[in-house]
Amino acid sequence: MRGAPARRGVTAGRVLSAESTKLVSVPAHVWLALGTVVVAAVTAYGLGLFVRPGDARSGSWVVTSGFVLAQVGFLVLGAVVGSGEHTTGTARATFTAVPRRLPVLGAQTVVVAAAALVTAAAGLGASWVATAGVRAGGGPAVDLAVPGTARALAGFVLASVAVALLGLGLGALLRRPADAIVGGIVLAVVGDHLLAANPGPVTDTVRALLPSAGARLLQDDAALAALDDATRGPQLGTGGGGLVVAVWVVVVLAAAAYRLGRHDVR
Amino acid sequence: MTATTATPRAVEGLSATRRPAFARVLASEWTKLVSLRSPWWTAAVTVVVGGVITFLSAQASSGDPGFEPVDSLSSGLMLAQLGPLVLGVLVGAGEFRTGAFRSTYTTVPRRWPVLVAQSLAVAGFALGTAVLTTVASVVGILPAAASRDLPVDLTAGDAPALVLGMVLFLVGLALLGHALGALLRRTVPALVTALILVMILPIALLMASDPLVAGGDPASLAAPDPAAAPTVVGTLNVLLPGTAGGLLTTSASSGPMDGSPDLGPVGGGLVLAAWIVVLLAAAAVRLRTRDVR
Amino acid sequence: MIEVEALSKRYGSTTAVDGLTFTARPGTVTGFLGPNGAGKSTTMRVVVGLERATSGRATVDGRRFADLPAPLHAVGVMLDARSVHPGRTAYAHLLAMARTHGIGKARVREVLAQTGLESAARRRAGTFSLGMGQRLGIAGALLGDPATLILDEPVNGLDPDGVLWVRRLVRELAAEGRTVLLSSHLMHELALCADRVVIIGRGRLLADAPVQEIVDRTGSGSLEEAYLQLTTDAVEYRTDAASGGAR
Numbered sequence: 001m002r003g004a005p006a007r008r009g010v011t012a013g014r015v016l017s018a019e020s021t022k023l024v025s026v027p028a029h030v031w032l033a034l035g036t037v038v039v040a041a042v043t044a045y046g047l048g049l050f051v052r053p054g055d056a057r058s059g060s061w062v063v064t065s066g067f068v069l070a071q072v073g074f075l076v077l078g079a080v081v082g083s084g085e086h087t088t089g090t091a092r093a094t095f096t097a098v099p100r101r102l103p104v105l106g107a108q109t110v111v112v113a114a115a116a117l118v119t120a121a122a123g124l125g126a127s128w129v130a131t132a133g134v135r136a137g138g139g140p141a142v143d144l145a146v147p148g149t150a151r152a153l154a155g156f157v158l159a160s161v162a163v164a165l166l167g168l169g170l171g172a173l174l175r176r177p178a179d180a181i182v183g184g185i186v187l188a189v190v191g192d193h194l195l196a197a198n199p200g201p202v203t204d205t206v207r208a209l210l211p212s213a214g215a216r217l218l219q220d221d222a223a224l225a226a227l228d229d230a231t232r233g234p235q236l237g238t239g240g241g242g243l244v245v246a247v248w249v250v251v252v253l254a255a256a257a258y259r260l261g262r263h264d265v266r
Numbered sequence: 267m268t269a270t271t272a273t274p275r276a277v278e279g280l281s282a283t284r285r286p287a288f289a290r291v292l293a294s295e296w297t298k299l300v301s302l303r304s305p306w307w308t309a310a311v312t313v314v315v316g317g318v319i320t321f322l323s324a325q326a327s328s329g330d331p332g333f334e335p336v337d338s339l340s341s342g343l344m345l346a347q348l349g350p351l352v353l354g355v356l357v358g359a360g361e362f363r364t365g366a367f368r369s370t371y372t373t374v375p376r377r378w379p380v381l382v383a384q385s386l387a388v389a390g391f392a393l394g395t396a397v398l399t400t401v402a403s404v405v406g407i408l409p410a411a412a413s414r415d416l417p418v419d420l421t422a423g424d425a426p427a428l429v430l431g432m433v434l435f436l437v438g439l440a441l442l443g444h445a446l447g448a449l450l451r452r453t454v455p456a457l458v459t460a461l462i463l464v465m466i467l468p469i470a471l472l473m474a475s476d477p478l479v480a481g482g483d484p485a486s487l488a489a490p491d492p493a494a495a496p497t498v499v500g501t502l503n504v505l506l507p508g509t510a511g512g513l514l515t516t517s518a519s520s521g522p523m524d525g526s527p528d529l530g531p532v533g534g535g536l537v538l539a540a541w542i543v544v545l546l547a548a549a550a551v552r553l554r555t556r557d558v559r
Numbered sequence: 560m561i562e563v564e565a566l567s568k569r570y571g572s573t574t575a576v577d578g579l580t581f582t583a584r585p586g587t588v589t590g591f592l593g594p595n596g597a598g599k600s601t602t603m604r605v606v607v608g609l610e611r612a613t614s615g616r617a618t619v620d621g622r623r624f625a626d627l628p629a630p631l632h633a634v635g636v637m638l639d640a641r642s643v644h645p646g647r648t649a650y651a652h653l654l655a656m657a658r659t660h661g662i663g664k665a666r667v668r669e670v671l672a673q674t675g676l677e678s679a680a681r682r683r684a685g686t687f688s689l690g691m692g693q694r695l696g697i698a699g700a701l702l703g704d705p706a707t708l709i710l711d712e713p714v715n716g717l718d719p720d721g722v723l724w725v726r727r728l729v730r731e732l733a734a735e736g737r738t739v740l741l742s743s744h745l746m747h748e749l750a751l752c753a754d755r756v757v758i759i760g761r762g763r764l765l766a767d768a769p770v771q772e773i774v775d776r777t778g779s780g781s782l783e784e785a786y787l788q789l790t791t792d793a794v795e796y797r798t799d800a801a802s803g804g805a806r
Contacts, residue, residue, distance in 0.1 A: 009629035010659055018658035025651030026644055027683075043470060050474040050499060068470045069462070076458055084644060092609060092642040093652070093699055096634075097659045099608040099625040177454050181461070182352055186345070190465050193472075194319075194344045198326050264610040 010098050012106070018097075019107035022090075023081060023115060032080070033119040036073030040066035040123035041130040048134035059142035060152040062131045063124070064218045067156055068189075070123055071215075074160045075167040075188060077119075078112050079180035082171025082256070091265045101260050105172060109253060112168045113161050120160035124153065148220035148238075155217030155242075162214045162245045163188055169252030173259055187211050187248075204233030208240075211248040216241025291379050295387040304356055309395040312349025312436075316342040317402030324410035335411035335418050336425050340432055340515035342403050347508070349399075350392045350440035351460050357388050358447020358549075359456045377553045385444055385546060392440030396433040403432070424517030431514035431531050438511050438538045439464065445545035449552060464508030471506075475499040475525060500525025510537035560585055560738050561606060561707060566615035567762075568601050575601040577762035578615065583740040585706070588733045590753030590770070591742040592786060594794045598762040599742045600638065603711055606740075607636050619707055631660045631703030638711045640692035642699075645685025649676055649695050652684060656699055666702065674698040675724075689716030697725070707738040714748060726752045746783035758786060760793020 023029055044066035051057050085091040085104075098104050128142075135141050144150055166188060170180035192212035195203040207213070213236060216224060221238075228235040236244065299305055320342035327333055361370060361384070370380055404420065411418045420429055443460050450456040475497065503509050504526040513534025529537065561583040568576040576598040583589040593599050604610045606617040608624035619627065619634050627633045643652050653667045671680045674694040679687070684695060693716050700708055710729070714722045729739050729752050743749050749756065750770060758766040758773075766773055766789055770782055777785040 008632055008660065011661070014659050014661050018655045021651060021655040021658055022644075022647070025648065025655065026646040028646050047470070047474050065473060068473055069466060072458060072462060072466060076454065080454060088644040089639060089642040090644045090647075090652075092636075092638050093656055095609060096607045096624075096636040096638075097631050097656050099627065099630055178352065178356060178457055181454065181457055182348060185461050185465065186348070189469065190345070190348075193469055197344070198323055198341075200326055203326070264604075266609075 010100070010103070012103055015098055015103045016107040016110060019104065020111045020114075023111045026084075029077065029081070029115075032073060032077050033115060036070050036077070036119055037123045037126050039073060040070035041126035042066070043069045044127040045130040045134070048131045048139065051134060051139045057140055058146060058149070058152075058220050058223065059135055059140040060146075060149045060218075060220050061223070062134060062139060063127050063142060064152060064156040066123065066127050067159065067215065067218055070120075071160065071163045071188060072185070074116050074119070074164040075184045076177075076181055077116065078164040078167025078169075079171035079177050079184060081108060081112055082168040082173075083175050083177045083180055084171075086175040086266065087177060095265050101265075102257055105253070105257055105260055108168060108172070109165060112164050116161040116164035117157060120157040123160070124156050127156075146220055147222070148224065151238075152218050152220045155219075158242065159214045159217040159245070162211070162217075162242075162249055165249045166211055166245070166252060169249060169256050172256035173252060188214070199232065201232045204231045206233075207231075208233045208236055209244060211245045213241040214245030214248075217245075288379055288383065292383040292386055295380065295383040296390065299357060299384075299387045299391055302360075305353055305391055308349050308353040308356070309391070309398075312346050312353075312395055313398045313402050315349065316346035316399035317406045318342070319345050320403040320406030321409065324407040328410040328413055333410075333414060333416070335407045335414075335416050336420075336423075336428065338407050338410065339403050339425075339428060342406060343399070343432060343435065343512075343515055346399055347436065347439050347464070347512075348461075350395060350436045351443040351464055352457065353392065353395070354388055354440040354443025354445075355447040355456045355460050356443075356453065357384065358444040358449075359451055359453040360447070362451040378550050381448055381546070381550055381553060384448070385441060388440050388444045389437055392437045393433070395440075396436035399436060400429055400432045404429075427531065428515065428517055431516075431535070434535060435511045435514040435538075438514070438535070438542065439508070441542045442507050442511075442538065442545070445542055445549055448549035449545055463506060467506055468503055468509050471499050471503040475503075496527045497525035501527055504529060504534070505537060507538050507541040510534040510541075514538070560621075561589075561617070561619055561709070561740055562621075563602065563606065563617045564615055566602065566605060566617055567613045568598070568605055568610065569613045575762055576605070576612075579759060579762065579764055580615075581757045581764060581767050583707075583738050583757075584755075585738045586733055586736050587754040588729050588739045588741060588752055590749040590756040591740055591759075592744075592746075592749065592756055593759040593765075594790050597759050597790075597793065599759065600711055601762075602759075603636075603638060603709055603740070603742070607634065607638070607709060609638075629660055629703070631656065631662070631705065633703075633705055633707060635700030635703060635705040635708045637696035637700040637709070637713060640689060640696045640716070643684040643692070643695060646683055648681050648683055649687075649698075650680040652695065653698060653702060657702055660703060662702060666704075670698040670701045673701060675721075690718055690721055693717055694721065697728075705737070708732060708740070710739070710741045712742055712744070714743060714745060722748065746781070746786055750782040756782070758789055760790045763793075765789045765793060 044063060047065040048062050051062055085094055094104055095101050142149060167180060167184050170184050171177060174180045174183065188211045191210050192207050195207045208231065216227065216236060219227065224238060228237065320338060323341035324335060324338035327338055408418060420426065446460050447456040450459065510529065511534060513529055514531050516531060563579055563581050566576055566579045567574065579602060591599050601610065605612050606619065606624060624630065624634070650667065650671065653670065654664065657667050671677050674697055676691065676694050676698060679691060684692065687695065693713065697710070697713060700710060714725050717725065726748065729741060733739050741753065753770055755769050756766065756773060757764070773785050774782055777788050779785040779788055
C-alpha cells in the first residue's frame, strides 16, 4: 500500500491479468474466435461470387460483407464470457477473490474488447485474402480514394468490438447465455430486418435507434448517403450509427454493473 | 422426499417385468417439460410478441389503399417464431446440460423412445403455444380491420389454410429446435446453429441477391421481375428450414418468392419436415452409437 | 476471526437466517452444523460477501469481507466444488485466481501438490470427479495462505484417504493459529476434528459450545446423538423413517 515492493492485494491491473487468463484458458473461447475469422472470410468469399460488375457494390462492401454472419460469433463470445461466471459457478471463486465485483466487469470489458479487436482484424485480413480473386477478376476493387473506404474497413473492426461488448453486457445482465444470445440477435440483426419489411416514419426511427445501426460503420460515404436518403426516420450521417451502438453498449454494461453490484451472486 | 415415496411404486412396476410402455415414457417427458419454468415463459412471450407485432403491423398498413386485414395475420410470426425455436433447443439440449439424462436413460435404457417421446411432448406444448399465438394474431388484426370497416372472415379463401399453416410453422420450428438440441447436446452451440439456419442465413442470402440491402434501403428497391427464373441464391434460401417453413404462412396463390422455385405452402412445409426428420434421425443415431456421459 | 452478529437473511417471505450470532476464533476449528436448509451455506455466503445480509453484520478480522484489501490472503473460501468453468484446467483456474492478488505460479504449483492434484493439473475441470473437484476447491482456499478458512462440506465425495487428509489439514491449520469454519453432516468426522460446534436450525442458533460440553450437557453418548436431540424441532425435511425413530 505504501509503495512496498511486494504489494499484497487486489489491483485493477491484477484483475485484468486474471480475466485475460480466464478468457484464453477456455478452449471454447479460442475455437469461437477462430471460427469467427473463418466464417467472416468464407461468407465474404461466398457473397463475392454473386458480385457482378456495375451492380453498385463497392470494394469495401465485398471485403466486409462477412460481418453479417461473423457478428454472431462476436455476440456469442461476449455473451458466454459475460454469463459464464454465473452458469458455471466460477462467480463464487471470482467474487470471493474480488469482492468489490465491479473491477471484474471492467476487466472483462477490456479483455473482450481486445479479443474482439484481434479477432476482427484477423477476420478482416482473411476476408481481404479470400476476396482478392473476386476483386481482381472484374469485381469492384478496394480504392482508398473512394470516400469513406478506409473508414468502412476500420468500421468492420469497430462494429465487431461493439457487438462483442453488447453480448458481454447482455450476458452479465441476464446471466444466462441463451437469453443473452437470443436478445442480442434480435437487437443487433433480426429486429432491423423485420422492421425493414414495414418502412415508415416510426419503424425507420426505431431502426435508427437499434444497435443494428452499428452496421453503418461498415458503409462508405456513398452507401451512407443512400441510406440517409431512403430513411423516413432520423438521418444518422457518418458517425450516428457508431454513436447509437456505443450508447447501447454503455447502457447495457451499466445495467449489468448495477445488477452485479446490488444483487446476490449465486 | 420424492424418492422415498416413488420407490415402492417403481418396485411394483418392475415386479410385473414390464418395460416402460411408450405411453409412460411420453407421460414422463410431458411431466418433465411442463414442470420447468422456461417453457411457460417462452410460450407466454411468444403469444404476446405474436399478438403485439401483428397488431402494430396491421395498424401500420391499415392506411394503405388496398389493405386486407388477413394479409397482416402472420406478420407477428416473423419475430414470434423465435419462441418455439428456442423452446425446442432448450428442451432438446437441456436433457444433457442439466444431467437429467442420467436418470432418464437409466430409467429407459433403450434411449430412442425417449427422443421420440420428447419430440412429441415438445410438439404438443408447441401446438398449444401456436394455437394461442394464432388466436392472438387474429385478435391483433381486429382493431385495424374495424377501423376500416373491413370484415375478417377466417373461413373464406386462403384464410383457413393460412391459419393452419401458421400453427404448423410454429410447431415445426419447435421440432427443428428440439432436433438440433438433441443432436448437438449443448445449449449454446445448438441455439447458435438454429438461429443462423433460421434467421441469419436468409439475411446473408438476401445480401447476395440484393446489392442494396447492406448499403441501401430495401424499400427503395424496384420490384424485381416476378417472372424471373429461379436463381442459385433464391433456391438455396427456400431450402433453408426457416424460409421453407415460412411458406406455410403464405397463401398458395401468392406465387414464389423472388428468384425461388415455387414450392407453395405444402412444399415449404415438406422441406421443413425433411430437415426435422434428418436432424432427429442423426440425433437418434448419435444416441445409439455414442456414450451418454 | 469470523464474527457474525444478529445476522438475518430473507428471500422474499422466507427467512433463511434469523438473528444468528456466533464467533469463530483463531486457533480453533469451528464445526458448523444444522439440518438441510438450516441456513449454513447462506450464512457462509453472506460472510464472504456473495450475498447481502438483510440485517445484522458479518465480519472477518473486524472488517466486512468486501472491505478486505487482499481477500485471498485474509480468507480462503470453498463453498461448492462446482465453482470452476468446466472448460478450464485446474492449473488455469487457480492461476486466474492467483493473478487477482499477484500470487506467483510457484504458489499455484505448491497448492496443486499439497492437494494431490499435480497429475490432473492440466486436465479440464469438467472431467473431474466429485472428489477431485473438492480437492481443487480446497486448493483454491489455500492459495493465498489465509489466516481464516471457510470450508463448506469439504469432505463431501472424498475417498477415505482424502477424508483423513482434510482432518489432518484443518488440525494443522488451526494449530498454526488460523481460524477454521467448517460445515459438515458427518458427525463422527466433526467430533474428530472440531474444537467447538455451532449448531443452527431454521436459521437460528441452537448451540454454540465446545464439542465435549455439548455432549455432556445433552446427556448423550456422542455428538451425533446430541445433534439429533438438539435439532428435533428444527428439521425441515425429514423422511418417514427418521421421524418415526425420533418420536
